[in-house]
Amino acid sequence: IKYVYTWGAGKADGDGTMKALLGGKGANLAEMTRIGLPVPSGFTITTEVCTYYYDNGRTYPKVLRSQMEEGIANMEKIMGYKFGDAKGFPLLVAVRSGARDSMPGMMDTVLNLGLNDKTVAALAKATDNERFAWDCYRRFIQMYGDVVLGVQKNPDEDHEPFEHVIESYKHEIYGKDIIDSELTAEDNKELVTRFKDLVKSRTGHGFPEDPWEQLEGAAGAVFGSWMNDRAIVYRRKYGIPTAWGTAVNVQAMVFGNTGANSGSGVAFTRNPANGENELYGEFLVNAQGEDVVAGVRTPDPVAGMEEALPAAFKELMKVRKILEKHFRDVQDVEFTIQDGQLYMLQTRNGKRTAAAGLKFAADMVKERLINWQTAVMRNPADQLDQLLAPVFDVNEAAKATVIAKGLPAGPGAASGRIYLNADRAVIAAEKGERVLLVRVETSPEDLRGMIAAEGILTSRGGVSSHAALVARQMGKVCVCGASGVEVDYEKKTVTAGGETFNEGDFLSIDGTAGTVFGGELATEPSEIITGLIFNKKSSQNTEKYQNFVQLMEWCGKATRMGVRTNADTPDQVKTAVAFGAEGIGLTRTEHMFFEGDRIDAMREMILATEEADRKKALKKLLPHQRKDFFGIFKALEGKPATIRLLDPPLHEFLPNTPESQKDLADKLGVEVEAIAHRVHDLHEFNPMLGHRGCRLAISYPEIAEMQARAIFEAAAQCVKKDIPVQPEVMVPLVGYARELELQVEIIHRVAEEVKAAKGVEFDYLVGTMIEVPRGAITADEIAKHAQFFSFGTNDLTQTALGVSRDDMGSFLSSYQENDIYPKNPFASLDTTGVGQLMEIAVEKGRSVKPDIKLGICGEHGGDPDSVTFCHKLGLAYVSCSPYRVPVARLAAAQAAI
Numbered sequence: 036i037k038y039v040y041t042w043g044a045g046k047a048d049g050d051g052t053m054k055a056l057l058g059g060k061g062a063n064l065a066e067m068t069r070i071g072l073p074v075p076s077g078f079t080i081t082t083e084v085c086t087y088y089y090d091n092g093r094t095y096p097k098v099l100r101s102q103m104e105e106g107i108a109n110m111e112k113i114m115g116y117k118f119g120d121a122k123g124f125p126l127l128v129a130v131r132s133g134a135r136d137s138m139p140g141m142m143d144t145v146l147n148l149g150l151n152d153k154t155v156a157a158l159a160k161a162t163d164n165e166r167f168a169w170d171c172y173r174r175f176i177q178m179y180g181d182v183v184l185g186v187q188k189n190p191d192e193d194h195e196p197f198e199h200v201i202e203s204y205k206h207e208i209y210g211k212d213i214i215d216s217e218l219t220a221e222d223n224k225e226l227v228t229r230f231k232d233l234v235k236s237r238t239g240h241g242f243p244e245d246p247w248e249q250l251e252g253a254a255g256a257v258f259g260s261w262m263n264d265r266a267i268v269y270r271r272k273y274g275i276p277t278a279w280g281t282a283v284n285v286q287a288m289v290f291g292n293t294g295a296n297s298g299s300g301v302a303f304t305r306n307p308a309n310g311e312n313e314l315y316g317e318f319l320v321n322a323q324g325e326d327v328v329a330g331v332r333t334p335d336p337v338a339g340m341e342e343a344l345p346a347a348f349k350e351l352m353k354v355r356k357i358l359e360k361h362f363r364d365v366q367d368v369e370f371t372i373q374d375g376q377l378y379m380l381q382t383r384n385g386k387r388t389a390a391a392g393l394k395f396a397a398d399m400v401k402e403r404l405i406n407w408q409t410a411v412m413r414n415p416a417d418q419l420d421q422l423l424a425p426v427f428d429v430n431e432a433a434k435a436t437v438i439a440k441g442l443p444a445g446p447g448a449a450s451g452r453i454y455l456n457a458d459r460a461v462i463a464a465e466k467g468e469r470v471l472l473v474r475v476e477t478s479p480e481d482l483r484g485m486i487a488a489e490g491i492l493t494s495r496g497g498v499s500s501h502a503a504l505v506a507r508q509m510g511k512v513c514v515c516g517a518s519g520v521e522v523d524y525e526k527k528t529v530t531a532g533g534e535t536f537n538e539g540d541f542l543s544i545d546g547t548a549g550t551v552f553g554g555e556l557a558t559e560p561s562e563i564i565t566g567l568i569f570n571k572k573s574s575q576n577t578e579k580y581q582n583f584v585q586l587m588e589w590c591g592k593a594t595r596m597g598v599r600t601n602a603d604t605p606d607q608v609k610t611a612v613a614f615g616a617e618g619i620g621l622t623r624t625e626h627m628f629f630e631g632d633r634i635d636a637m638r639e640m641i642l643a644t645e646e647a648d649r650k651k652a653l654k655k656l657l658p659h660q661r662k663d664f665f666g667i668f669k670a671l672e673g674k675p676a677t678i679r680l681l682d683p684p685l686h687e688f689l690p691n692t693p694e695s696q697k698d699l700a701d702k703l704g705v706e707v708e709a710i711a712h713r714v715h716d717l718h719e720f721n722p723m724l725g726h727r728g729c730r731l732a733i734s735y736p737e738i739a740e741m742q743a744r745a746i747f748e749a750a751a752q753c754v755k756k757d758i759p760v761q762p763e764v765m766v767p768l769v770g771y772a773r774e775l776e777l778q779v780e781i782i783h784r785v786a787e788e789v790k791a792a793k794g795v796e797f798d799y800l801v802g803t804m805i806e807v808p809r810g811a812i813t814a815d816e817i818a819k820h821a822q823f824f825s826f827g828t829n830d831l832t833q834t835a836l837g838v839s840r841d842d843m844g845s846f847l848s849s850y851q852e853n854d855i856y857p858k859n860p861f862a863s864l865d866t867t868g869v870g871q872l873m874e875i876a877v878e879k880g881r882s883v884k885p886d887i888k889l890g891i892c893g894e895h896g897g898d899p900d901s902v903t904f905c906h907k908l909g910l911a912y913v914s915c916s917p918y919r920v921p922v923a924r925l926a927a928a929q930a931a932i
């Protein structure tokens with residue numbers, strides 16, 4: 036088996052399509068080499084080795100070493116240097132991980148590998164640059180010591196141990212902090228000695244001098260880091276399978292730290308925060324790549340390179356064009372300039388905010404780089420709601436004091452209580468607080484805290500720092516490199532603009548402008564919301580709004596499946612329709628009874644022991660219901676409305692406190708004991724499995740009768756006013772065909788009665804929810820009585836898994852940590868289990884009624900992966916809450932492309 040793929044001098048074993056085997060980085064290095072870009076030679080150890088490593092008790096395939104030797108030989112031939120050469124210029128290599136999908140900050144990198152006491156001298160002699168050679172050696176020992184030998188910060192230490200050695204040395208010799216590039220050759224030599232002592236004292240072994248031992252150690256560390264905590268957390272968050280593994284890339288070093296004519300940088304071919312078509316990124320003169328991303332020295336904007344290194348800058352602008360044309364997407368590149376010559380070290384599709392992604396896609400269609408279908412695919416459905424996220428109220432922001440300015444690294448507005456450490460941020464967020472994580476800089480250790488926070492503020496680091504990258508990807512608001520913010524971890528305070536804030540105090544950050552405000556600021560809706568829903572002209576004139584509308588139009592062209600909404604009020608209907616909903620997929624009529632004094636009539640109805648009392652209470656409810664339905668029909672302007680008959684888990688409606696019982700008793704003119712008694716009688720141990728859904732109306736048919744009457748009388752009103760209507764009456768929680776049959780009889784009878792009484796005609800449908808397993812597996816029997824099915828996947832998940840939808844919080848995280856639930860099954864459909872029940876129901880339903888209308892109205896209707904599944908299942912529509920409608924439309928379109 037071929038485990039090692041080489042590239043260099045215009046030729047490569049692999050290419051850009053081989054990401055599964057070579058990882059993203061390796062595949063693209065091969066691809067860049069093939070299209071003639073300046074890429075230093077190297078080789079990739081495939082992901083199959085990673086899999087082998089974990090399948091075989093952390094050992095390697097026998098043939099690997101000889102294949103690596105061939106790989107090194109190939110590099111030696113191309114570069115003209117020898118690995119471990121103690122006389123001439125030694126071949127040094129960079130060892131980096133490269134999973135299929137990039138995992139920023141998760142995996143480890145070692146640069147300058149191949150240096151030892153002999154080769155460092157050879158390097159110094161060959162380059163006639165002692166300072167440079169020893170700078171490389173010092174960096175190498177530090178990185179190798181950290182990521183391979185595990186010489187890292189203990190919990191009781193404030194500083195990284197190597198950094199600590201450097202800092203004390205600087206103070207000892209210079210009496211102050213100087214930047215690393217100011218260290219002399221002698222300084223670096225001394226630091227190398229101290230670093231080696233540190234390694235010896237921490238690990239009990241000397242630093243490995245043999246380049247091959249170093250190389251194998253580094254590759255092993257990359258494979259080992261696939262299973263470190265941070266990588267596992269990251270994979271879980273982004274649903275990356277453990278089985279994919281990572282590749283290892285070994286690449287000839289080029290040096291950005293040889294002097295003023297050299298440097299390193301990272302750049303996006305377009306601005307990944309706002310989407311502008313401009314080279315965006317940062318670089319440092321006389322530095323290696325890690326200096327730029329580590330956030331230790333704040334780098335300069337990449338535009339500044341035009342002055343510092345004009346020829347290389349020109350070259351980079353050319354490469355930018357070539358890359359976009361070749362990959363047809365915005366690229367995120369790493370590059371190094373060695374003595375004026377540009378080298379490309381990496382390219383990948385750039386992570387972007389939703390706003391930038393929207394603009395990239397729209398612009399690239401205009402530039403004819405991609406077609407509209409690709410543009411639709413380029414907008415991740417699960418990020419779309421970032422575009423709908425609020426911004427600060429302009430008036431408030433104008434009045435508020437700006438206490439610091441930083442870099443706009445993740446757009447949006449966030450206000451929250453500040454926490455200076457990830458663990459405390461997580462705890463506060465779990466308590467329901469809105470949290471801002473404030474750090475000097477973030478590292479992968481902070482990931483959990485970043486996930487929990489609304490926004491992230493750092494005082495150091497650039498727009499490609501860890502904080503910025505991760506925030507953008509997660510859609511978090513982020514301001515980074517706000518140097519005016521002083522973070523004191525010990526005192527747990529943040530000082531900025533002369534004010535000091537304690538942990539738990541409010542700060543607000545604007546990640547679009549890069550501003551930090553003291554205190555809490557109110558937010559306002561995004562232009563897309565104000566443009567679409569409030570018809571605000573100034574919003575509609577923005578590019579963002581127009582690109583969004585364009586995207587939704589494209590979705591409409593592509594999609595097979597419709598999107599409806601779950602809405603209980605005319606306002607909700609209007610919002611959803613503005614977003615493109617094609618009707619209502621679920622109105623929960625019980626929600627309408629919480630309003631005003633209706634709850635009293637509702638309680639009266641539930642508590643009634645006699646039919647006559649119940650009918651009396653229902654009579655009070657009828658006009659309210661009719662009015663509600665009329666309002667909804669009107670707002671829908673003829674679009675279909677699925678109205679579900681009452682499904683109240685009783686406990687949500689009963690007066691449970693002595694005060695509320697007394698109150699109700701007074702209103703009804705009965706003894707409070709009678710109420711208390713009845714509440715006691717009605718108490719259920721498992722209300723979710725109790726007297727709810729159609730069971731209630733089976734016991735008390737007058738409930739179904741009243742609701743059907745309200746629906747049809749409202750429909751009749753519409754007809755009289757020339758308002759088109761399409762009512763669809765839906766029966767909940769059906770598990771037996773007979774249940775549905777009984778309800779359908781009532782509904783049809785009432786419809787005929789209303790038509791006759793009002794002297795009008797209208798069409799309507801009657802159908803059922805499929806939300807208990809028995810309903811799904813007897814769907815053929817049920818379909819005889821139903822004109823449509825709507826999957827109630829909330830209850831179907833609850834009943835199929837035997838997990839209470841209200842009580843899963845206590846074990847959800849352990850189930851996810853143990854890989855039992857890949858995702859929360861109430862948020863994202865369990866396609867293997869619950870999905871099978873749906874498949875059965877679809878098949879059996881269609882066997883009886885081939886054209887039965889099928890939809891879904893559980894929460895899953897707004898989850899992109901679940902929408903994809905529904906598309907495959909052939910459902911006619913998904914239904915979700917109003918603000919999820921754009922997400923569902925995008926996911927439905929993507930599923931169809």
Ligand code: PEP
Pocket residue numbers: 621623682806826827828829830831892893894
């Ligand atoms: C469902 O169960 O999926 C559903 C839509 O109904 P509810 O959430 O009201 O139980």
Ligand code: MG
Pocket residue numbers: 767806827829830
């Ligand atoms: Mg339900």
